[in-house]
Amino acid sequence: MTGKDWDAALVVRANELLAEVRRYHVDAEATRLQLASTAMTITRKIDELPQSINESIQAALQQHSFNTEQPVLSQRLDRSTRALGDLATQLQSSGASFLHYWHRVAVVILIFSGLASALTVAWGIKNYREALRLSIQASALQQTVTQLEKAGGNARIKPCVDPSGRQRVCVRVDESAGTFQDSYAALAP
Numbered sequence: 001m002t003g004k005d006w007d008a009a010l011v012v013r014a015n016e017l018l019a020e021v022r023r024y025h026v027d028a029e030a031t032r033l034q035l036a037s038t039a040m041t042i043t044r045k046i047d048e049l050p051q052s053i054n055e056s057i058q059a060a061l062q063q064h065s066f067n068t069e070q071p072v073l074s075q076r077l078d079r080s081t082r083a084l085g086d087l088a089t090q091l092q093s094s095g096a097s098f099l100h101y102w103h104r105v106a107v108v109i110l111i112f113s114g115l116a117s118a119l120t121v122a123w124g125i126k127n128y129r130e131a132l133r134l135s136i137q138a139s140a141l142q143q144t145v146t147q148l149e150k151a152g153g154n155a156r157i158k159p160c161v162d163p164s165g166r167q168r169v170c171v172r173v174d175e176s177a178g179t180f181q182d183s184y185a186a187l188a189p
Helices: 001-062 070-150
Strands: 158-161 167-170
Touching: 001 070
Parallel strands: none
Antiparallel strands: 158 167
16 A cells, blocks of 8 residues: 555545544534423413412412412412522523533543544554655665576575574575675576
């Protein structure tokens, strides 16, 4: 694989990861908006509840002859209305903290997604550099082999053990050609 192919592959992978992070962000934002909408609807219904209960009870009291019990019922209605108001306030507070929690979760997901993307790109670049280094090294070795073959050398290399027990790299030499300057010998054909 050439350097340009690696670069293109890294760019494609980075773009895929970026698109995935964007999808997570959009999903988190949609969830947050849905939760906010639901919380607003619930709050509106709870805010309307005491008034509708009060109206229903007042209408019922007007229709029936509970006039003697009306003050007691009115006190109970007032207490119930206050309790419902307190409940609405508590629900609004809980809804706000719930939305803040999910907002933090969405931010953490985005941070981890970005970090994963960055680590993936860094890992890809490291592997690309190593592959490029090995490719250059293999190319240099191939050129050396090609030069040897052109010069008539068909070196057969194999591991050997010398008399002292050390591992050595051995080649077959043409002993009939003798030795040359600096103790060099010709390779066997």
